[in-house]
Structure formats: structure tokens, C-alpha cells
Amino acid sequence: MSKHPGSVWIDQNFDTLPKNQWIAVDENGLVEHDSDFKTLIKKLESRGIDLSNVSLTFVPEGVYQ
Numbered sequence: 001m002s003k004h005p006g007s008v009w010i011d012q013n014f015d016t017l018p019k020n021q022w023i024a025v026d027e028n029g030l031v032e033h034d035s036d037f038k039t040l041i042k043k044l045e046s047r048g049i050d051l052s053n054v055s056l057t058f059v060p061e062g063v064y065q
Helices: 005-016 037-046
Strands: 021-026 029-034 055-059
Touching: 005 021, 005 055, 021 037, 029 037, 037 055
Parallel strands: none
Antiparallel strands: 021 029, 021 055
């Protein structure tokens, strides 16, 4: 099974991502972020972004990096 292009981008750019945020990323980079998951989804939907085209993950701060 191959990785989503957004997941590859996250792996390559993790240190530059906003901390303590839910992020949405595609193959080109960060699409949107928010500290609240539901708000992030609403932002994406309001922009007409197909959720199947982005990788969603939470970026913690601290020891879990």
C-alpha cells in the first residue's frame, strides 16, 4: 500500500509545521490548520476541498515529535 502524497510531505517537513494544531496537507504542502479538528474540517469544506485529497493529522509539541 502506498502512502498518500500529503503524508510523504508531512514526513519530509514535520519540523516546519505549526505545533499543537490539526493540519491538512496535500502533495504541495500545508493546505489549512486549526487547533480544533471540527473547525479544520469546516474550513476545508468551505473552501471546497475534497477531504480525500488531503492528509489530516495532529502535530504535537514536545516529546512526541
